[in-house]
């Protein structure tokens with residue numbers, strides 16, 4: 001059975017394990033195919049501030065793992081904890097972007113993005129925050145539209161805004177850019193790097209794209225090289 005493979009950013013702070021997965025197993029009992037072993041004894045530790053990409057063939061259990069981390073699915077055996085607390089349900093510390101955007105069809109884009117803030121009782125500077133997120137994902141003009149009036153890629157971008165609305169400590173993303181065109185995808189990857197580096201979030205990104213999986217290490221290396229060049233330039237100008 002194939003298992004999800006992990007690619008980490010090259011220089012993560014190994015401060016403390018924020019996500020701790022040990023011996024995690026999950027079997028679905030189905031009427032059509034009997035027992036489906038979705039995950040078998042998976043171990044994974046993710047430190048606070050780390051950017052981890054998960055790759056693997058279709059059906060190897062990537063989405064199952066992410067749903068369990070988001071508290072949306074149960075596990076049969078093993079240990080799964082966030083910040084030393086066993087995962088028993090959804091947590092405000094976690095924002096999730098899933099393979100399907102799952103926007104509420106009766107709410108506008110803006111109200112879909114606002115939803116986690118309303119649920120969390122947060123109304124402080126909400127409009128400003130929502131505007132910023134919509135702008136960042138190229139949806140600045142589309143806040144009043146309803147999900148059925150958006151393309152698949154636009155819906156996915158609205159889902160990304162919704163996941164970021166509460167400024168979660170942990171961001172779980174299941175092929176979030178799959179429905180986007182190449183240019184928007186690259187822009188969103190760069191934006192995700194910026195969010196990670198600026199706000200030191202812990203990010204787990206599931207992707208089928210190898211280049212996307214190595215992007216965090218590449219982006220980090222590029223920014224370190226830029227820093228070195230700037231430092232050298234500064235020194236030679238002294």
Ligand SMILES: Nc1ncnc2c1ncn2[C@@H]1O[C@H](COP(=O)(O)OP(=O)(O)OP(=O)(O)O)[C@@H](O)[C@H]1O
Pocket residue numbers: 028029030036037038056057058059060061062063064065
């Ligand atoms: N609710 C469910 N009921 C029964 N089987 C399921 C259920 N969800 C997932 N599975 C099975 O568990 C296995 C892992 O599914 P999962 O969705 O985690 O794969 P994945 O790695 O995310 O695949 P993909 O790359 O295609 O998204 C598959 O064999 C799938 O058929």
Ligand SMILES: [Mg+2]
Pocket residue numbers: 062063064099174
């Ligand atoms: Mg999946």
